[in-house]
Amino acid sequence: MSQFKFSVGPWNVHTGADSYGPATRSEIDLETKFAKFAELGFSAVQFHDDDAVPGLNNMTEEEIKAHARQVKALLDKYNLKAEFVAPRLWMDPHTQDGGYMSTSQEDREFAMWRSYRSIDIAKELGTDLIVLWLAREGTLCAESKNPTWATRQLIDAINKMLEYDDQIRICIEPKPNEPIDRSICGTMGHVMAVSAATIDPKRVGGNLESAHAILAGLDPANEIGFAMAFGKLFTVHLNDQNSIRYDQDKSFGVENLRAAFNQVKVLVENHYGDKGEYVGLDVKAMRTTSDADSYEHLKNSLEVFRALEEKVARYDYDYANKLIAARKFEQLEMYTMNLIMGLV
Numbered sequence: 001m002s003q004f005k006f007s008v009g010p011w012n013v014h015t016g017a018d019s020y021g022p023a024t025r026s027e028i029d030l031e032t033k034f035a036k037f038a039e040l041g042f043s044a045v046q047f048h049d050d051d052a053v054p055g056l057n058n059m060t061e062e063e064i065k066a067h068a069r070q071v072k073a074l075l076d077k078y079n080l081k082a083e084f085v086a087p088r089l090w091m092d093p094h095t096q097d098g099g100y101m102s103t104s105q106e107d108r109e110f111a112m113w114r115s116y117r118s119i120d121i122a123k124e125l126g127t128d129l130i131v132l133w134l135a136r137e138g139t140l141c142a143e144s145k146n147p148t149w150a151t152r153q154l155i156d157a158i159n160k161m162l163e164y165d166d167q168i169r170i171c172i173e174p175k176p177n178e179p180i181d182r183s184i185c186g187t188m189g190h191v192m193a194v195s196a197a198t199i200d201p202k203r204v205g206g207n208l209e210s211a212h213a214i215l216a217g218l219d220p221a222n223e224i225g226f227a228m229a230f231g232k233l234f235t236v237h238l239n240d241q242n243s244i245r246y247d248q249d250k251s252f253g254v255e256n257l258r259a260a261f262n263q264v265k266v267l268v269e270n271h272y273g274d275k276g277e278y279v280g281l282d283v284k285a286m287r288t289t290s291d292a293d294s295y296e297h298l299k300n301s302l303e304v305f306r307a308l309e310e311k312v313a314r315y316d317y318d319y320a321n322k323l324i325a326a327r328k329f330e331q332l333e334m335y336t337m338n339l340i341m342g343l344v
């Protein structure tokens with residue numbers, strides 16, 4: 001049994017299409033995904049605004065809320081909660097050059113409209129958390145944006161969301177690149193600085209995704225620990241990533257088990273989950289996976305997380321602290337390796 005509650009998004013069960021080829025698996029409807037998420041042991045679902053309310057651009061505010069209420073009823077049916085809603089500011093023609101930092105005022109207004117609607121949807125789904133994955137908030141052409149102006153645009157946009165609703169919490173999911181070339185807010189350090197500059201810093205935190213930290217050349221466990229030092233790790237997206245390549249969203253721990261162990265260890269040591277935080281997975285099945293195995297990567301990630309949780313529970317802190325005091329780091333390293341390998 002795990003001490004944590006887990007969450008996952010509908011996009012984590014997908015058709016396998018990538019930039020170079022078509023779908024390799026069939027579409028699965030939302031209710032079927034909910035049923036399977038519950039069966040696998042997930043407690044909550046993460047949403048983009050249009051995962052919850054498809055086609056919201058062409059709906060009135062009341063129609064959007066009414067549709068969100070139907071999704072809430074479906075969640076209730078499977079005893080699932082909604083964890084967060086994230087405005088999808090990267091698929092629409094209006095977000096070609098980003099949202100809050102777009103060079104077009106009309107597009108910036110569209111980004112705010114989607115953000116306000118995401119807050120409305122979140123409230124109907126019973127969550128106070130908005131995630132901002134800043135997909136295109138940066139530059140494709142370095143000279144196209146003044147980074148100082150762009151950073152202030154982000155702070156202003158967040159302030160407007162905080163003013164729109166006095167309960168909502170905003171959680172930035174930083175990523176250093178992809179699909180844009182250079183992000184404006186690419187790491188957890190950036191997120192903490194932006195948070196501090198808003199009108200209500202305690203309502204603005206971060207979502208650390210393992211793969212995004214690795215893409216930035218940083219250690220995911222240290223990024224988690226950094227945000228937790230400020231009490232601002234509102235959620236996590238655990239997964240894995242083979243070095244600095246395209247964003248892979250591999251199953252948790254499959255590339256670097258020691259780094260995965262240290263992510264679980266830092267979460268446990270700092271009482272992640274005590275304020276109701278979920279352990280979110282943001283993992284994708286391989287393109288070669290069959291329809292029948294559409295959920296295997298979720299099962300595998302949960303299994304790896306729980307196995308590492310057991311390893312952390314068995315971690316001999318007295319022994320480790322003695323080694324640390326004597327600066328016997330070779331022995332400390334090997335103790336950790338032996339624990340992970342199942343040799344102690």
Ligand code: XUL
Binds near residue numbers: 048086209247
């Ligand atoms: C993209 C990514 C997104 C966000 C949600 O890299 O991680 O799926 O987690 O918008």
Ligand code: MN
Binds near residue numbers: 133173209237282
């Ligand atoms: Mn993510």
